[in-house]
Amino acid sequence: MHYRPFHWQLSQRASRRGRLKLWQVAVSLLLLLLLGALHQQLSHWDGLVEPLPAAGMDNMPAAEVGAFARLWLEYGYNAWLAERIPVRRGLLDMRDDRCLEYSYPKLSALMEPRCPQQRSRQAFRAYVQRYIHGAARIFHLEEHVGLVRARRLAADEAKLETLIFLDAHVEVSEGWLEPLLAAIWEDQFTLATPQLDRLDEETLEYVRVVERRGLFDWSLRRREVPLTWQQIKQLPRPFATAVLRTSVFAINAEWFNKLAHLDMELNAPAAAELELSFKVWRIGGRVLQVPCSRVAHLQPSDLGYMQRYGDLQQMAREHFSSYKRLTEIWLSEPRYKSVVYQHQPQILQAHLPNVSKLQELIKRVDFESFDWYLQHVATDLLRHFPLLPRIDLAHGTLRPAHLPSHCLTADLQTRRIHLQPCNAVQQLTQNWTLSSLNDLRLGVDICAEVQPTQYVALSACHTLGGRQSWRLDMDKNYLISNRHCLEFNVRMRVYVRRCDYMNQRQMWFFEHTNVAAIKTNDL
Incomplete structure (x- = not known):
């Protein structure tokens, strides 16, 4: 170069x-x-x-x-x-x-x-x-x-x-x-x-x-x-x-x-x-x-441990704002921006003050374009991560192997998450997505979050990991958050506890699972 x-x-x-x-x-x-x-x-x-x-x-x-x-x-x-x-x-x-x-x-x-x-x-x-x-x-x-x-x-x-x-x-x-x-x-x-x-x-x-x-x-x-x-x-x-x-x-x-x-x-x-x-x-x-x-x-x-650094929702607002600045200033071509916003819609919704002066300064300084960066530096990025919309890891109903007639269900008023009999009428509250951002979503911006009590409840998605981090273990059918597995009790409430391969209440199955996407996401 x-x-x-x-x-x-x-x-x-x-x-x-x-x-x-x-x-x-x-x-x-x-x-x-x-x-x-x-x-x-x-x-x-x-x-x-x-x-x-x-x-x-x-x-x-x-x-x-x-x-x-x-x-x-x-x-x-x-x-x-x-x-x-x-x-x-x-x-x-x-x-x-x-x-x-x-x-x-x-x-x-x-x-x-x-x-x-x-x-x-x-x-x-x-x-x-x-x-x-x-x-x-x-x-x-x-x-x-x-x-x-x-x-x-x-x-x-x-x-x-x-x-x-x-x-x-x-x-x-x-x-x-x-x-x-x-x-x-x-x-x-x-x-x-x-x-x-x-x-x-x-x-x-x-x-x-x-x-x-x-x-x-x-x-x-x-x-x-x-x-x-x-x-x-x-x-x-x-x-x-x-x-x-x-x-x-x-x-x-x-x-x-x-x-x-x-x-x-x-x-x-x-x-x-x-x-x-x-x-x-x-x-x-x-x-x-x-x-x-x-x-x-x-x-x-x-x-x-990230909770020690303050309110993650406040941190998320700065996080989304910074990523929007990054996207608008450094990935400014429309085709790149649109894919980023499809992967992280919260970024698109973030507040962004006027950055026109900064954009003009960058032009005067004569930075190379993002296309140039892809052609000369990150030459194989599009091979590893094609310019495609977000592909989620799993979606649909989420059922425990021990009780397959029941589905993970959210109560939008109390924000509690529990098990209820699967019902197509309740699709809005029983249709979950394990996103490529490693969070468990209900709709666009509501996520399952582990509480200090270890019970799981709804919270606004912040994409910072922490207690909203989830991973699907395809071998054991565990849904893992920070070294602990999702489990349900006799009252049908869900919480996390140390993983135990003898505990069938920790085995879960998504209605639809994208194995290839899971492998790619683990890179």
Whole structure:
């Protein structure tokens, strides 16, 4: 790809492209510890610099079982164990052996990022200044501002020329930093991301995963697909990815500030991830995934913890608004917009202020079109995700195997969900859709949501997952929400409970099931 110069880029530095020495690159590490923090007692940090063995689960004291359950419910993963693992535990070298053949200047090691509790701020500051860098600058925001705004604030405060963003749910491994900086050194208009491995939510074990690249589907969700054959042959060298994951990434500071401040109103993290990918590629930069840089990321499968961050309906309004901005500004051709709105009708209904000035600015800056992006960057997106209306995973009546004459039924007045005899007259309240957005819908915008009591009731759809997340297990006929299975009791009320293959009240059958769509949706 030709990286054309443009007046909005860093013209003063363009002449130095490719001539910067890696050890001259100054790094500002922005530990963005505001979203989904790992639970950690920082008051015990001082002195924990030698690798120590991880705490085990086999010898959990009986008195700790309650704390274990409470922390899991609050955080969505084994936070009890996270409290007992040292900040700088020993990890095996996760890199491909061929990575060791590459030469990078030696950089100081970094700790695993953890979130400071209010009472541990001083301990956190003391630890960073003693063991990382004495001149480190630390900022604590007094209120939750969201991940996207936090990145902008951090970038504004940074004084050096390279930014590295890390979310809280990550743990870095040996040699992770140098390859990211090398990618930027080769071309400063590069956004570099590591290979994100996985932290097991139960054991907190570091799990190495196979390299994949990012795309998106027409509901605008980030999706991952296999590497091309050419990329596989060139591993472990960096490879281009059409859509990045922003859990960890490195970028030139001045360039990031130009890109990030172009639209200050788009604040939903997932939409911002797509938007940043579009901006980098369509202005002449590149997004590289760097397999020799390996960082583990913890993503709880139980999304109920999202309730901690506030009212999901309020979050949904900002979510839909941000996605509408993304669609109208960056996927502006009618044929693309129409399919997005078919996949997510709530986006079309969202409020959008006048964005004509922003659209004119983008034209003046001379961003490439979305068609160009599909032709030169996301070249196989339409093969993986054809430009078609939304295809739902299952629809029709939903019946328990143990009581097939009854159907899942909604009461629109009380918002309760229960079982009643199947009746064609009640089609409006017995006709369910398991959408490709992984929610269980009644009509267009009413969803089944797990309540704190574990009973299931109706709520406005927000597409953010959480307690509205549902998945159909085709092998066991389970309908699963956040690791728990849908079940009914003797009063015909429905609720969720831990899955039990011996429990026939947890087996359900949809009237119509699209097996191919389910397999595609699981990519």
